Amino acid sequence: MTSQPQFPRVHIAVSDCLRGTECRYNGGHAQDDFLNHDLAPYARFYPFCPEAPVLGTPRETIRIVNFDGDLRVRGTRTEQDVTEGIEDYNRKMIPKLLSQGMDGAVVKSRSPTCGMERIKFYRPTGEWFGSQDKMGQGLFTARLQKEAPWLAVEEEGRLKDAWLRENFVMHVFTQARWREFLQNQPDVKAFETFHRQHKFLLQSKSEAIFRQMGPVVAAAGKGDLKASLHTYEGLLHQALGEHSKRGAVINVLDHLFGFFKNELMVEEKAHYQETREEFRQGIVPMIAVIKVLQQFLRHYGSDYLAEQVFLNPYPAELALRSKVEAYR
Secondary structure: OOOOOHHHEEEEEEEHHHHOOOOOOOOOOOOHHHHHHHHHEEEEEEEEOOOOOHHHHOOOOEEEEEEEEEEEEOOOOOOOOOOOHHHHHHHHHHHHHHHHOEEEEOOOOOOOOOOOOOEEEOOOOOOOOOHHHHHOHHHHHHHHHOOOOOOEEEEHHHHHOHHHHHHHHHHHHHHHHHHHHOOOOOOOOHHHHHHHHHHHHHHHHOOOHHHHHHHHHHHOOOHHHHHHHHHHHHHHHHHHHOOOOOOHHHHEEEEEEEOOOOOOOOOHHHHHHHHHHHHHOOOOHHHHHEEEEEEEEEHOOHHHHHOOHHHHHOOHHHHHOOOHOOOO
């Protein structure tokens, strides 16, 4: 029998309007169902809004104006320059958030302060000529990612994509486990256990990075544990930053299957191979293959596999592996 998995509470910085706070330029909000209904039971949210504390609500809309590389934030109607106020908020809020141990952030799309990508940089004349003019990030998000490049950051719009959502949630829950692991002042044995339990999850992200992590763990008992943890953390962030590919995931599933293949009946082997092939073709979601492997685990047992985080990386209620589109 496998024990019920325990999950850490993830720390998520979030644009306040996505939480339902009426702080947008028009006095409204942009409440997001995934955050507030699906993820909320497992998260502690840390809201921020670079605009409302500086400009009030409701307020004139703003945009980023590019003066030969000097980005300024100006009102679209009055052209009032509010850059210093926005930047002052960013300088104070971002370190405050990071000091609370963030595992990820969800930012408001299309916002000149919070947008993650494709934010228009206008000319001083107020014009924007498509491909002729640069696009980039909102000022808050750009600064956040500069100060914490390892942090999982997504826009609420991008999280509607099942693949990006699954990768984001995998990232933040693994980061939360690492955060809590470090808080418990681990010794070498605990370090080895963390790595062992995350083996297949890490392999599903990047086999190459995973192979670099093993020697770091092995060296921890012979040298400076603190230095080893620091090196490992950098590799962990690299691995989590990779988006899972269907082929890499199938390789991991086949590794798990290999633990049972000598005990399985012909019918059981055929059932796995058929389900795995349907997953490869995008006919059934990954959870169908996981359920087959979990059935084998319950019947034949394996203490090593029972502790693998890959099988239960986040709460099943999120149902992220139940969508065919979650893997590419």
